[in-house]
Amino acid sequence: xxxxxxxxxxxxxxxxxxxxxxxxxxxxxxxxxxxxxxxxxxxxxxxxxxxxxxxxxxxxxxxxxxxxxxxxxxxxxxxxxxxxxxxxxxxxxxxxxxxxxxxxxxxxxxxxxxxxxxxxxxxxxxxxxxxxxxxxxxxxxxxxxxxxxxxxxxxxxxxxxxxxxxxxxxxxxxxxxxxxxxxxxxxxxxxxxxxxxxxxxxxxxxxxxxxxxxxxxxxxxxxxxxxxxxxxxxxxxxxxxxxxxxxxxxxxxxxxxxxxxxxxxxxxxxxxxxxxxx
Amino acid sequence: xxxxxxxxxxxxxxxxxxxxxxxxxxxxxxxxxxxxxxxxxxxxxxxxxxxxxxxxxxxxxxxxxxxxxxxxxxxxxxxxxxxxxxxxxxxxxxxxxxxxxxxxxxxxxxxxxxxxxxxxxxxxxxxxxxxxxxxxxxxxxxxxxxxxxxxxxxxxxxxxxxxxxxxxxxxxxxxxxxxxxxxxxxxxxxxxxxxxxxxxxxxxxxxxxxxxxxxxxxxxxxxxxxxxxxxxxxxxxxxxxxxxxxxxxxxxxxxxx
Numbered sequence: 001x002x003x004x005x006x007x008x009x010x011x012x013x014x015x016x017x018x019x020x021x022x023x024x025x026x027x028x029x030x031x032x033x034x035x036x037x038x039x040x041x042x043x044x045x046x047x048x049x050x051x052x053x054x055x056x057x058x059x060x061x062x063x064x065x066x067x068x069x070x071x072x073x074x075x076x077x078x079x080x081x082x083x084x085x086x087x088x089x090x091x092x093x094x095x096x097x098x099x100x101x102x103x104x105x106x107x108x109x110x111x112x113x114x115x116x117x118x119x120x121x122x123x124x125x126x127x128x129x130x131x132x133x134x135x136x137x138x139x140x141x142x143x144x145x146x147x148x149x150x151x152x153x154x155x156x157x158x159x160x161x162x163x164x165x166x167x168x169x170x171x172x173x174x175x176x177x178x179x180x181x182x183x184x185x186x187x188x189x190x191x192x193x194x195x196x197x198x199x200x201x202x203x204x205x206x207x208x209x210x211x212x213x214x215x216x217x218x219x220x221x222x223x224x225x226x227x228x229x230x231x232x233x234x235x236x237x238x239x240x241x242x243x244x245x246x247x248x249x250x251x252x253x254x255x256x257x258x259x260x261x262x263x264x265x266x267x268x269x270x271x272x273x274x275x276x277x278x
Numbered sequence: 279x280x281x282x283x284x285x286x287x288x289x290x291x292x293x294x295x296x297x298x299x300x301x302x303x304x305x306x307x308x309x310x311x312x313x314x315x316x317x318x319x320x321x322x323x324x325x326x327x328x329x330x331x332x333x334x335x336x337x338x339x340x341x342x343x344x345x346x347x348x349x350x351x352x353x354x355x356x357x358x359x360x361x362x363x364x365x366x367x368x369x370x371x372x373x374x375x376x377x378x379x380x381x382x383x384x385x386x387x388x389x390x391x392x393x394x395x396x397x398x399x400x401x402x403x404x405x406x407x408x409x410x411x412x413x414x415x416x417x418x419x420x421x422x423x424x425x426x427x428x429x430x431x432x433x434x435x436x437x438x439x440x441x442x443x444x445x446x447x448x449x450x451x452x453x454x455x456x457x458x459x460x461x462x463x464x465x466x467x468x469x470x471x472x473x474x475x476x477x478x479x480x481x482x483x484x485x486x487x488x489x490x491x492x493x494x495x496x497x498x499x500x501x502x503x504x505x506x507x508x509x510x511x512x513x514x515x516x517x518x519x520x521x522x523x524x525x526x527x528x529x530x531x532x533x534x535x
Binding site (some may be wrong): 088103116 | 397431432434435436437438440442443445449450453454456528529530531
């Protein structure tokens with residue numbers, strides 16, 4: 001585990017180097033070269049969803065800019081996962097519209113890795129390419145995506161032989177291999193141990209900065225939201241109760257005072273406490 | 279202890295008990311503890327096998343039985359697999375046929391022998407029908423169950439990632455159902471031999487069961503026991519074949535690798 005953690009620490013460096021190279025020339029082994037930021041923008045108008053007559057989301061209006069990293073936090077059952085599923089088109093809204101604008105596929109990473117146990121790691125990643133990519137190209141692109149999450153050496157392994165964190169990294173590679181315009185993350189790190197979770201957060205942030213997709217992270221971990229997002233939405237009783245920017249420059253350091261203050265403010269709100277003087 | 283030796287021992291161990299039983303049996307028979315008309319010694323059974331093997335009678339009957347078993351398995355297993363898939367995948371098909379299948383399943387298929395003899399006489403159709411009916415149910419039930427118990431989260435993942443219905447079926451649903459389908463196949467193989475032997479014993483003019491019944495007529499106990507021993511070996515062979523298929527097809531599963 002320690003060796004693993006040490007190895008992960010120098011991972012952002014090659015990805016940043018690749019970013020610089022990508023600016024200078026065309027990207028090797030990357031999905032169709034995209035000029036600058038290629039994220040999707042999202043516009044919700046009067047969006048509502050009810051299950052069996054019980055409203056879960058109520059007349060939401062929301063705009064998410066292309067390339068923005070938005071975190072959605074809230075108590076269990078507040079409707080934050082439903083919001084994500086509506087934006088992805090996995091569920092139909094009861095009222096209103098969810099419009100997603102721009103090029104590139106929409107991808108989701110679930111709380112569970114949801115890998116096919118009978119397919120090798122590289123074949124699992126290739127699932128993310130969809131049906132229209134030729135066989136030889138699938139392998140190459142899936143291999144490149146695996147390398148981006150630091151698992152190039154596991155390409156031929158069965159998912160059952162990987163650790164929980166490694167499986168979630170394969171799921172991340174699968175979500176990103178197609179060069180998505182929108183990546184939805186539905187509490188993807190909830191089941192990981194604390195250290196692995198921080199490593200995964202750094203990896204997601206690095207890949208987001210590198211690839212420029214719009215990221216939508218649903219989480220119950222306020223610290224995680226504060227560390228990663230440009231903007232935090234607090235959902236309560238089917239409405240957006242708070243919409244807070246996170247004006248802290250990246251790379252962010254864990255334990256930063258401004259982040260801690262913001263985290264405290266959101267937690268106070270969620271727990272229904274009066275905000276304390278800073 | 280070296281790994282090779284451990285492995286060799288692991289291969290040998292399962293055979294110690296049957297070999298021991300045969301050895302004790304031989305010794306008891308040779309010492310006159312078991313009367314020859316009741317139970318021949320293993321050496322006498324082997325000799326009967328040698329004798330029938332030389333005349334070709336054994337191979338003919340073995341071949342006939344094997345072909346019947348195979349044909350019944352292919353027909354009954356094929357229909358069971360197809361219907362299991364259909365009912366596992368489609369609610370409508372399930373509603374329309376599952377209740378009927380479950381009702382028929384509760385009729386012991388060997389109780390149909392008198393009816394089958396009336397229908398088909400003692401021809402090949404009778405054996406094929408009974409074996410096919412016997413293997414149908416375990417393959418049907420386990421295919422159905424396997425498809426129904428595929429992880430819905432994986433199916434959702436496949437949908438979200440834009441898999442077509444066919445891709446979803448052959449990349450997610452079928453592999454997920456495969457362990458259960460193999461369980462069905464192993465049950466079916468057992469029922470296949472059982473049904474065939476009973477059918478051949480009661481109504482046949484060739485095959486292993488017929489050979490055993492003929493031997494009874496002439497009080498050839500050694501041939502009767504030979505037939506029984508061959509069933510045991512055939513059952514073991516069928517089981518070994520499924521196991522090796524499982525190891526090949528389910529290599530991803532730590533429970534089989």
